[in-house]
Amino acid sequence: MNDRSLPDIVVPNGEKNLKQLDTDKVQVDVYKFSETLEDYLYLLGLPHENVFVEVHERKKIVFNMGFVVKGLPEHLKEKVCYISKFVASCSVGLFDAAVSYLWNETIANLREKVVNLDLDYFYDNVIQDSQKRSKFKTADDIVNLSDDMLIEGCKKTGVISEIGYKFLVHIKDIRNSLSAAHPTNHTQISGLQLMGWLETCINEVLTKEPSPHLLSVKKLLENLQRGLIDEKDAKLIITDIQKYPLNEVNSLLKGIFGMYTDPTKSQQVRNNIALLASDLWILCDETTKYEIGRKYGSFSVNGESDRKQLSKQFLEITGGLGYLTENHKVIEIQDTLEALLAAHQGANNFYTEEPHARTLLKYVPINHSIPKSISYQYVRTLVICRLGNLYGVSYVSKPYYDKMITNFYDIEIKNFLKLTDDDYVTAILRAEVRANRFRKIADCLHGKTENEVLKKALDKIIESSTNELHIGRTYINIKGLIESWENHNA
Numbered sequence: 001m002n003d004r005s006l007p008d009i010v011v012p013n014g015e016k017n018l019k020q021l022d023t024d025k026v027q028v029d030v031y032k033f034s035e036t037l038e039d040y041l042y043l044l045g046l047p048h049e050n051v052f053v054e055v056h057e058r059k060k061i062v063f064n065m066g067f068v069v070k071g072l073p074e075h076l077k078e079k080v081c082y083i084s085k086f087v088a089s090c091s092v093g094l095f096d097a098a099v100s101y102l103w104n105e106t107i108a109n110l111r112e113k114v115v116n117l118d119l120d121y122f123y124d125n126v127i128q129d130s131q132k133r134s135k136f137k138t139a140d141d142i143v144n145l146s147d148d149m150l151i152e153g154c155k156k157t158g159v160i161s162e163i164g165y166k167f168l169v170h171i172k173d174i175r176n177s178l179s180a181a182h183p184t185n186h187t188q189i190s191g192l193q194l195m196g197w198l199e200t201c202i203n204e205v206l207t208k209e210p211s212p213h214l215l216s217v218k219k220l221l222e223n224l225q226r227g228l229i230d231e232k233d234a235k236l237i238i239t240d241i242q243k244y245p246l247n248e249v250n251s252l253l254k255g256i257f258g259m260y261t262d263p264t265k266s267q268q269v270r271n272n273i274a275l276l277a278s279d280l281w282i283l284c285d286e287t288t289k290y291e292i293g294r295k296y297g298s299f300s301v302n303g304e305s306d307r308k309q310l311s312k313q314f315l316e317i318t319g320g321l322g323y324l325t326e327n328h329k330v331i332e333i334q335d336t337l338e339a340l341l342a343a344h345q346g347a348n349n350f351y352t353e354e355p356h357a358r359t360l361l362k363y364v365p366i367n368h369s370i371p372k373s374i375s376y377q378y379v380r381t382l383v384i385c386r387l388g389n390l391y392g393v394s395y396v397s398k399p400y401y402d403k404m405i406t407n408f409y410d411i412e413i414k415n416f417l418k419l420t421d422d423d424y425v426t427a428i429l430r431a432e433v434r435a436n437r438f439r440k441i442a443d444c445l446h447g448k449t450e451n452e453v454l455k456k457a458l459d460k461i462i463e464s465s466t467n468e469l470h471i472g473r474t475y476i477n478i479k480g481l482i483e484s485w486e487n488h489n490a
Helices: 023-043 055-069 081-092 095-115 119-126 139-144 147-157 162-177 191-206 212-226 231-241 246-260 267-283 286-301 305-318 328-344 349-363 372-387 398-406 410-421 423-428 432-446 452-463 466-471 473-488
Strands: none
Touching (some): 055 191, 095 139, 095 162, 095 191, 147 246, 162 191, 212 267, 231 267, 246 305, 286 305, 286 372, 328 372, 349 398, 372 398, 372 410, 372 432, 398 432, 410 432, 423 466, 432 452, 432 466, 452 473, 466 473
């Protein structure tokens, strides 16, 4: 046994222990197999050059794989079939396929974790449209949820951490860039990169336990539906919730709102929720409150009279009637924004974005003043689409984006600044090409405002490095300026 043998990995049922397998021998076998496979493709008259990643890159994986998979507990090793396919693809030299298998394993793992939670709570946080929400009831329905909505919901509810979320956004970016829709050279991926991604997947997704607060939330939701709580219980519960991260507090508010407005729930359940709702409302951010307000309008438009009445009761209890939508056009704008973002994140986005972008421009008021309730969502969606992907920006949609962004008022510029604290936006700003586009938008907006505080904050974005934008350092630098503007314009 030489000193390059694989680490000791326990194999059940008395099978051959991997430490008996010399990595040099495996690497030789991989090389021989690669030659045989290339010869076979040649005999078939098919392309055989540059089909597989170079053997020396695969050797890095063979040598390091044992150390990485050792981080998987035994009960998970029995279930991670896509990781086996990942290993096989790496050995053959199909690194693009390996990335897809890694993505599939993470999605399968997240679905399993979500199913073990309160499904209504998760669906209420992920699906805003009430008609769409009615189609998601059981664990079987989760396969109909898009990958983007799944990982977004997992971040909101604490199933994954911010690090895990940013990792998934990055891997999805890589997977999409290697798809048939965007052909590229998969040999640009190195063996060590793949190993790093696998290790992050294991540490931040597969073996990562949900937020400890999430278990408390699950128990709380069960108690609200099964038991009777009094004011003393409510105070203790709120004291505990005050320790939660803001995104989990926001998710809890949306969860109990969904429960309160469910006509099948008993009045006792609603009485229990009423004891918590006002204090929980105070702990949440403005965006979440406006989302709740828009729900009322959605129930109205969809003819869900019972839910509409119950949502009004909830807003009366919390003092949130001021967050009702200004008119039903707001709902139409929101639906268009959601459709636009879905098109941007889907296949053939360069062409599917345009109809939604054109429709959105029609809904924008003549004075370009966007209702406050959807201002942030409006800015966020436009900027994400304008940042494009690694291949560019939808050229047929770009004129619409530029026209709407150019007409941002100060409140939209303020919300643009707040994107430097948005997990999704900062995750995609990891790419230099997107960071450059983001800085160009900031430069454009600099000439659209007379406010010196906003100008100073935009200057800091323009001067920020790509890494500063990605890791959130830019937001730390401008946070005080944003708060100063908000306090002055409150």
